[in-house]
Amino acid sequence: MATLKYVPQYFSTTLNVGGGIDASQTTGIILQSVSGLDIAKPGQICVSYSDPIDTGVAEWINYTSINGSNELVGVTRGCEGYSAHTHVQGATVQFTLSATHLNDLNDVVNG
Numbered sequence: 001m002a003t004l005k006y007v008p009q010y011f012s013t014t015l016n017v018g019g020g021i022d023a024s025q026t027t028g029i030i031l032q033s034v035s036g037l038d039i040a041k042p043g044q045i046c047v048s049y050s051d052p053i054d055t056g057v058a059e060w061i062n063y064t065s066i067n068g069s070n071e072l073v074g075v076t077r078g079c080e081g082y083s084a085h086t087h088v089q090g091a092t093v094q095f096t097l098s099a100t101h102l103n104d105l106n107d108v109v110n111g
Helices: 099-110
Strands: 012-014 043-047 059-063 076-079 092-094
Antiparallel strands (some): 012 092, 043 059, 059 076
């Protein structure tokens, strides 16, 4: 069964990892702020977000929760059909609605 992800409305923050993260890193991915988020719930972020989106640098990352140190837990990199990328300290992190949010919901409802 699909894991439904929560989407905080209008929430963005930045990556808070000195030196940034490399394309294979699944631990130590820390956000600057999670104030107001339900950190116990699974979700998805877009790192290096821009408008319009540049899919050559942006990356969607799924996670199962966020711990008390603002670190993503249960990370899956390179979601939404795009590759994992390297991201710099301070990269924009946006909590976005994606195709898998709707597709997972559809799969659960139509089971």
